[in-house]
Amino acid sequence: MQTIGELQKKVRNASQLRIxxxxxxxxxxxxxxxxxxxxxxxxxxxxxxxxKAGTLIRDISQTLRKKNQALPFFIEDDEKTIGSLYATxxxxxxxxxxxxxxxxxxxxxxxFGGQVMKNVAGYDVxxxxxxxxxxxxxxTQISFKVFPEKMAQERRVKIEKKNDHSPLRKQIEKKLxxxxxxxxxxx
Amino acid sequence: xxxxxxxSKSLPKNIIISGEENTRPFECDGLSVYKQKPLAVxxxxxxxxxxxxxxxxxxxxxxxxxxxAGTGLSGGAMPIKDSVVLGLSKLTKVISINPQEQTAIVxxxxxxxxxxxxxxxxxxxxAPDPSSQIACTIGGNVAENAGGVHCLKYGLTVQNIESIKxxxxxxxxxxxxxxxxxxxxxxxxxxxxxxLGIITEITVKLTKKPELAKLVMAGFDxxxxxxxxxxxxxxxxxxxxxxxxxxEFAIQASEEFAKPGYPLGSKALLLCELDGSEESVIPDVDTxxxxxxxxxxxxxxxxxxxxxxxxxxxxxxxPAVGRISPDYYCMDGTIPKRHLADVLEKINALSKHYSLxxxxxxxxxxxxxxxxxxxxxxxxxxxxxxxxxxxxxxKLCIEVGGSITGEHGVGVEKLDAMxxxxxxxxxxxxxxxxxxxxxxxxxxxxKAVPSLHRCAELGNMHVHHGNLPHPELERF
Numbered sequence: 001m002q003t004i005g006e007l008q009k010k011v012r013n014a015s016q017l018r019i020x021x022x023x024x025x026x027x028x029x030x031x032x033x034x035x036x037x038x039x040x041x042x043x044x045x046x047x048x049x050x051x052k053a054g055t056l057i058r059d060i061s062q063t064l065r066k067k068n069q070a071l072p073f074f075i076e077d078d079e080k081t082i083g084s085l086y087a088t089x090x091x092x093x094x095x096x097x098x099x100x101x102x103x104x105x106x107x108x109x110x111x112f113g114g115q116v117m118k119n120v121a122g123y124d125v126x127x128x129x130x131x132x133x134x135x136x137x138x139x140t141q142i143s144f145k146v147f148p149e150k151m152a153q154e155r156r157v158k159i160e161k162k163n164d165h166s167p168l169r170k171q172i173e174k175k176l177x178x179x180x181x182x183x184x185x186x187x
Numbered sequence: 188x189x190x191x192x193x194x195s196k197s198l199p200k201n202i203i204i205s206g207e208e209n210t211r212p213f214e215c216d217g218l219s220v221y222k223q224k225p226l227a228v229x230x231x232x233x234x235x236x237x238x239x240x241x242x243x244x245x246x247x248x249x250x251x252x253x254x255x256a257g258t259g260l261s262g263g264a265m266p267i268k269d270s271v272v273l274g275l276s277k278l279t280k281v282i283s284i285n286p287q288e289q290t291a292i293v294x295x296x297x298x299x300x301x302x303x304x305x306x307x308x309x310x311x312x313x314a315p316d317p318s319s320q321i322a323c324t325i326g327g328n329v330a331e332n333a334g335g336v337h338c339l340k341y342g343l344t345v346q347n348i349e350s351i352k353x354x355x356x357x358x359x360x361x362x363x364x365x366x367x368x369x370x371x372x373x374x375x376x377x378x379x380x381x382x383l384g385i386i387t388e389i390t391v392k393l394t395k396k397p398e399l400a401k402l403v404m405a406g407f408d409x410x411x412x413x414x415x416x417x418x419x420x421x422x423x424x425x426x427x428x429x430x431x432x433x434x435e436f437a438i439q440a441s442e443e444f445a446k447p448g449y450p451l452g453s454k455a456l457l458l459c460e461l462d463g464s465e466e467s468v469i470p471d472v473d474t475x476x477x478x479x480x481x482x483x484x485x486x487x488x489x490x491x492x493x494x495x496x497x498x499x500x501x502x503x504x505x506p507a508v509g510r511i512s513p514d515y516y517c518m519d520g521t522i523p524k525r526h527l528a529d530v531l532e533k534i535n536a537l538s539k540h541y542s543l544x545x546x547x548x549x550x551x552x553x554x555x556x557x558x559x560x561x562x563x564x565x566x567x568x569x570x571x572x573x574x575x576x577x578x579x580x581x582k583l584c585i586e587v588g589g590s591i592t593g594e595h596g597v598g599v600e601k602l603d604a605m606x607x608x609x610x611x612x613x614x615x616x617x618x619x620x621x622x623x624x625x626x627x628x629x630x631x632x633x634k635a636v637p638s639l640h641r642c643a644e645l646g647n648m649h650v651h652h653g654n655l656p657h658p659e660l661e662r663f
Contacts, residue, residue: 045418046523046554047426068424091365094374095346108612116521117553118343118593120332120378121601121608122636123620127345127374136370148424161368168359173370175623179616 002036004109004140011138012107016187019134021054021084031138033083039063040141041115048098048115050143053083070152071144072096074159086142087134090159094130101141102129105181115143128176135187136180190271191227193243198236202277204228213272216257216264217319220570221599225252225266230274234294234387237273238358241385244271245356250632253381255296255327258319260517261598263331263380263634273385275326281305282388289393290349295326295386299333302391311393314341317594318502326386332378334594336429336501339552341394343594345377352388356625360387375620380596381631383624397462400428401472402494405482406453410434411528412481413455417551418524419478420459425471429460430552431501434531437508437546437559444507447500450484457482457551458501460494504548505559512544512561516573520584521554521593533583534558541576543569555593556584582607597635605635606642614639 010031011017019031026032037054044067051060057071057078064070073093075085086093099113113119113126126143129136147155188196191205204210205227214222226249229240244251250270257264266272278296285291286309291302299320303312316335317323323333329351332344341347350364353376361384363373376383407413413432420427433441433449433456442449449456457479461471472487479485488494500507508515522530531547538545544561558580562573581591581604591597591604605614617636621628 043523043525045422046525047421048523067422090367091371091373094371095342104616110610110613110616112613112616114588114590115523116589116593118334118338118521118550118555119590120594120596121590121592121605122597122613122617123383124332124345124371124374124378125616125620127371130371130374131368132370148426150424151426159366162364162366163368164362164364166361168355168361169369169372172361172372172623176370176620179619179623 004103007031007036007138007140008103008107008109011103011105011185014185017185018187019087019138021081033138034081036140037081044069046115047117047146048143049146050115050141051082052141053086053139054081056080057082057085064146065149068149069146070149072147072152072155074156082142083139086130086139087132089130090161091130092155092157092159094127096145097126097130097142098145099143100126100129100139102137102139102180104137105183105185109140113143117145136177137186190243190247190249193247194227194229194240194271197239197243198229202230202232202236204230210272213254213257213266213274216254216259216262218260218262218265218598218600220564221262221265223266223268225270225272228272228274230277232277234278237354237385237387240271240273241354241356241358244629245627248627248629250629251356252631253330253385255324255330256298256319256322258323259327259331259598260519260595261592261600263596263598263631264327265599267631267633276324284309284393286311289395290390291393292388292390293325294388295329296324299323299325299328306393309393310396312396313347313391314394315344315347318505325389325391329377329386329389330379330381331594331596334550334553334555336431336550338550339430340426340428345374347392348373348377349390349392351376351386351390353384354387355384356627356629378596380598380635382621382635383630385630397428398464399468400460400462400494401468402488402497403459403461403472403475403479404449404486404488404497405457405459405479406450406484407455407457407481408453408483410455410531413457414524414527414551416457416479416481417527420475421552423474423478425461425474427459427475427552428462429458430550431458432456432549432551433501433504434547436544437504437548440507440511440546441500441504444510445500445503447496448486449500453483458497501548504546508546508559508561513563513565514561516560516562516577518556518558518560518577518580519592519595520556520581520589522556522584522587522589524551524554526587527551527554530556530583530587534580537576537579541572543573543576550593553593554589556580578604599634602637602641603645605637606645611639611642614642
C-alpha cells in the first residue's frame with residue numbers, strides 16, 4: 001500500500017510517468033494506482049462517498065448496496081478502478097463528482113471541490129479533470145454523490161462522446177495541461 | 188478617442204449608456220453594500236455586437252464586466268473601476284424548443300422562469316429554481332452555477348445544461364457540450380463568474396412536470412430532532428424534491444408576514460416536498476410521515492392551493508426578515524448535514540457574541556445554509572461587525588468540511604473567505620486557469636479568486652478540510 005507521501009515523491013522524482021490502473025507492475029516510468037485503494041468515508045444519509053482512486057468499482061458498489069445506494073452513472077466494467085473510469089468518463093460521471101484530491105506535475109497535493117452537494121467556490125476543477133486520461137494530474141481521491149439504488153439505475157445512460165477537433169479547443173486544452181503539469185511529467 | 192466615442196462609433200447609440208446618472212442603476216448587483224460606477228454600459232440586442240464590444244475593450248485594455256439581470260448576491264456583476272459593463276439582459280430570444288429531446292436553445296438574457304413558461308405547453312419545465320427566478324437570467328445562472336430549492340433531486344445548473352456557446356476575450360466562438368471528448372470544459376465554464384468567457388447561447392435540459400406534488404410540513408421542539416429526521420428520510424431511500432428547514436426566528440418572521448399557518452413556538456420547521464407519479468408520491472408521503480415520529484406537529488397539503496401557501500412562507504422568509512430589521516445580510520455556506528445542529532448552535536453563540544440577531548433558513552437536503560444576519564447600516568461599524576460575523580460562519584462551514592458558498596458565488600464578497608478554503612497552491616491553479624483563457628485579465632478581473640497577496644495579509648488562515656491550524660484554540 002502506497003502512501004500519499006510516496007506517490008508525491010514518485011511524481012517529483014520522475015521525468016516521465018504513465019499512470020496506470022490496469023496492471024499490477026510498477027516501475028520508474030509507471031505509477032500504479034491499483035494499490036492505492038479503499039473507501040475513505042461513506043455517509044449514507046449525506047448521499048456522499050469518498051474513495052481512493054485505485055478502489056475497484058465492484059468494491060464501491062458493494063459498500064453502497066448494503067445501504068441500498070449506488071453510483072448513478074454508466075459503468076461498463078466494474079472490475080476496473082474508479083480512477084480509471086474517472087480518467088476516461090464524460091459528463092454522466094462528472095454530474096456525480098463532488099470533489100477530488102490530486103497530485104499535480106510538481107508533486108503538490110491539491111484539493112478541489114469537497115464532500116458537499118453545493119459548492120461554487122473556485123473553478124470546478126473536480127469536474128474539469130473528468131476524462132483527462134491521466135495526462136494532467138494523478139487523481140488520488142474522489143468524492144461522489146450517490147443515489148438510492150432505483151434512482152441511480154435510471155441515471156445510468158451511456159453518453160456518446162464526440163470529438164471536437166477545433167484548433168482553438170486543442171490550444172485551450174494544451175494550456176490547461178500546462179497549468180497542472182508544467183514539466184510534462186504525465187504521458 | 189475615448190472608449191465611449193469608440194463604442195458609439197461602431198455600435199447603435201441606443202445600446203450605450205454613459206454618464207454619472209445614467210450608469211447609476213448598474214453600480215451594483217443584488218449585494219448593494221458594494222457600489223462602483225462603470226465607464227459605460229452596453230446592452231447589445233444582437234449577439235454580433237458582443238464581439239465588437241470585446242474588440243474595443245481589448246484594444247483599450249478596458250475590463251469587461253458581464254451582467255445578466257443583476258440579481259446576484261456576491262457582487263459578481265458589480266462594475267470594476269473604469270470598466271465597461273456588458274449587459275446581456277436584452278438578448279431574450281427562446282430560439283427553439285425540442286420537446287422530443289427535452290431541450291431548449293435560448294439566448295443568455297432569457298429569464299429563468301421564462302424558459303419554464305415557454306416549455307409549459309409541452310408539459311416540460313427547467314428544473315433549477317433560484318429564488319430570484321422571475322428576474323434572473325439563464326446566462327447569469329450558468330455563470331454562477333445557480334441552485335435553488337430542488338437541487339437535491341434535480342441538480343444544479345451544471346447538471347441541467349446540454350451545451351453552451353461562448354465567446355473568448357479575443358472574440359472567438361467555441362461550443363462546450365456534455366458530449367465533448369476531452370476535458371470537462373462545459374463544467375469549468377459553469378460557475379466561472381464571467382472570468383473566462385462570455386456565454387452567448389445555452390442549450391438547457393427540460394424536465395417532465397411531475398404528475399403530483401405534495402408537501403409535508405412538520406414542527407419540532409428541537410433543531411436536533413428536525414436534523415435527525417432529515418437524515419432519517421434520506422437514509423430510508425427517499426429523495427424529496429425539496430427539503431427545507433427554518434429556525435424559530437425565521438418561522439416567526441415568515442408567519443407574521445405571509446401567514447401560511449406555521450406552528451409558532453416550534454424550534455424548527457421542516458418542509459418536505461415529494462413529487463412524481465401518483466403511485467410513488469402517495470406511499471412516499473405515508474413513509475415520510477411515519478419517519479417524523481419526533482415531530483410535535485405534522486400537516487400534509489391536501490390541495491395545490493395549500494401546498495403553495497405552505498411554500499409561500501418559506502419563499503417569503505427573506506422579505507419577512509427584511510420587514511423587522513433595517514438591513515439584513517444573507518450568507519450562503521454549505522455543510523455536511525450531520526453537523527447541522529452543532530453548526531446552528533455555534534451560529535447562535537456567535538449571534539450573542541456579536542449582539543446581532545440571526546434567522547436561519549436552510550436547504551436541508553443539500554446542506555446549504557442561509558443565515559440572515561440582521562443589522563442596521565445606519566449604525567457606524569455595524570456593517571463591518573456583520574461581515575466579521577459572516578466570515579466566522581463561513582469558517583465554521585469549512586471547519587466541518589463544507590464550503591464558503593453553495594450557490595451565490597464568490598464575487599467580491601467572499602474573496603477573503605476563499606483564503607480560508609483554499610491553499611496558495613490551489614488558488615494559484617485558479618489564477619493560471621484564468622490566464623489560460625484571458626491572459627491580459629480583462630474579463631471581470633479581481634473577482635472570484637483572491638490574490639495570494641491578499642490571503643497573505645489575512646494571515647493565511649487556511650482551514651484544510653476540517654483540519655484547522657491550532658484546533659485547540661477556542662474561536663469564539
